[in-house]
Amino acid sequence: MSDPTNQSPVADEPTDTPATTTPAPTDEVTEINPDVDITPEDIGVPVVAEGERLLEVDAVTLRFGGVVALDEVSFHINKGEILGLIGPNGAGKTTCFNVMTGVYQPTAGSVNYLGKPLGKRHKYQITKLGIARTFQNIRLFANMTALENVLVGVDAHHSTGVVTAMFRLPKHRREEAQGRARAAELLEFMGLDGKADELARNLPYGDQRRLEIARALATSPQLLCLDEPAAGFNPAEKVKLMELIRTIRDQGYTVLLIEHDMKLVMGVTDRIVVLEFGRKIAEGAPAEIRDNPAVIAAYLGVDEEDAS
C-alpha cells in the first residue's frame, strides 16, 4: 500500500543535531507515507479547503461549580495548519481539549466544527466526524496488542455487528481486511512495525506515546489533537517528534498541539494560542508570541522549561 521507495524504519534514522533550536529541514524527514485511504468523502463529512476554518471555539465558558475553568475562550483552527495551545499549568489547555472532544459540555458558548456547532453529540460521534485526540497521561488499551489498539481506531468507521461477524458476511471480511491493512500501515508509519503483536502495556514509553498517535490517526481524523505528546521525551526524541508532527500535517491532517516544551512549540507550529487561568491572553505566529509581553510575563518569564 505505501510507497516502497521511501521506506525506512524510524529507528534507522540519523539523530544528528538534536541540540539545534531551529527545526530540522523537512527534507530530512524520511518517514513512511501511509496511503491514507479513508477520505472525508468516505466518512460523509464536508470537505474544507486548505486554509479555511476547520474548527472554531466560540466564546466557550466552562464552570465547575464556582471554578471558572474556561472564560470566554475563542480561537479557531484552519485546515492544514499546526496550531499550538500553550499556557502555564492549570491554564485550561486540557479542559479546552475536553470541550472540543465532547467530554465536557460548555457552560456557555459553542464549539463549531465544519461550520456547525458540535452540540450535545456523544463522544464517539464527534470522533466519527473527524476529531481525534491523544491523552496527556497515556491511555492505551493496555491488555490489547498494538495492532488491536489501532484496529479499534479504524473500527470507528466500520459497522460490523454481531450478526455480520457471526456469519462472517462479506462486510465483515471487507472491513477486517481494510482495517488490518490500514492498521499495519499506521504502525509502520509510526515506526512500530514489528511490535504489532505486543501488548500495549509491554511497550517502552516512547512506543506507547507513538501508539497513541497511531490509534488517533486510525480514526481518520481531520483534526488531530495531541495532548503533550513530548512529555517525558529527551531532546533527540523531541526533535524526531517535531519531524513526525510535520509529516502528519503534510499528509493532510490538521494538528492541534498542547505542549509545554517551548522549543518544540515554537519550532513546529504555524500559530499559537496562549491560555492563562482559563482566558486567552495572546494569539499569533510563534515569533509574535515570543515577543508578546503578556505571554512573557505569564509563561516564558517563569522557568517552565526546566520544570517540565
Place this chain on the structure above:
Amino acid sequence: MTTASTASTKAPKKDRPNLNERIADMPLPLKVVLWILFAVFLFALPLLNIPFITTPDSDFGGVLFTVSTYVLVALGLNIVVGYAGLLDLGYVGFYAVGAYTVGVLSSEHGSLPWIWCVPIAILVAMISGVILGAPTLRVRGDYLAIVTLGFGEIVRLTLINSQWLGGAQGISDIPRPPGAELFEVPSIDWSTGVPVVDLDSTTIFLKFGINDFIPYYWLALVVIALVLVFDILVKNSRVGRAWEATREDEDAAELMGVPTFRFKLIAFAIGAAIGGLSGALFAGKSGFINPQSFELLLSILFLAAVVVGGQGNRWGVILGAIVVAYFPERFREFSDFRVLVFGLALMLLAIFRPQGLLPPRRTLRAKRADERQHVLEEGEASV
C-alpha cells in the same frame, strides 16, 4: 555481559514451546484428526467409566451434565465479565428466566414441546438482559455489581411469591427434549481391573429418559460446541475488540469512536441469552424446577468458575467451570468438608494464580515476545 551468556540463559526458554504453540505448529490435517479424537473422547467419556475420574457416589452422566451447564454458563458469563469487563453478580437470574420460560410454556400454562420453548427462552432471557442493562449499564463497576446482585434476588423472590409461576413448589412435568431410540451404546466395565465391554449396561441413542442422563450430556456438548464457535467468531471481530477496549478504558474507547453503551448492552444481552439457554437445558433435563434451584450461591459459583479459570480466556473459563462443578461431586465422600476444601483451594488459587488457571493466552505470548525483545536489546548492547 557477553552475548554468549545471554543466549545460554535465555535460549532454553525459547526452545521449549508450550502446549498452545505446539498445537498451533501442527499441520492442519493432524489438528483436525486430534480435534475429532478429542470430541469422540468427550462424547464417550460417560461410557468409559474410567477409574478415579468417574464419580463414585453419584451418577456420572448426571454429573457430566451438570458440569456441562456450568461450562455453558461460564462461557456466557465470560462474555459479560471477561470480555466486556462488566461485573455481573446476578447471572443466575437469566438462568432462571430461561428455565422458567420453558417451564411456563411447556407445562404450567401451555403445552409446547421442549424444543420450541428453547428459542423462546433464549429470546426472553435476552430481552430481560436488555431491560436490566439499558438503565443500569450507565453506571459502572461496583454499582453495576450491586444492581445485578439485586436482579438475581428479585427474580428468585418473584418466583417464590408468584403463584402464576408455581410459587415455592415450582413447576413439574416439564417435557423432555425430543429423541429417538436408534441404537444402544455399550459401556466399559473396569470391575475386573481391565476394561471390558459391558453389554448389559447400555445407553440408548438418543433417548431422553429419566434414569439415564448421558444423552442430556451429549446434547449439552453439542450446544457448548455451537456457543464456542459463536464466541470465537464474534470475539475475533470488531465487536470483540470494542468489548475489550471498553473493558480496558471506557472513556478512551468512547473517544476512539466506540459506542461503548451499545456494545456493553450487546455483551449483556448475549450473556443473558446463553444463560437462558443453559436454564432451558437444565429444565429439560430435570423435568422439575423450583426457586431453590436458583439461589444466590449459584451466581457466586458461576462467577467463581470464570475467575478461577481466567476471565477473558474461553478455554480458561471452561476449565474453571469443570473445577467448580466437578470436584465437589467427585469428592462427595468428604461431604461436610468439601466446601471447606473448595474454599481453601480458591484461596490458594487467588494467592498463586491471581489471573486464573489459564489467563488469556495473549498475556503469555506477549511475555515471550517481551523476552525475545530483551534478548535482542541485550545482544545489541553487548556487541
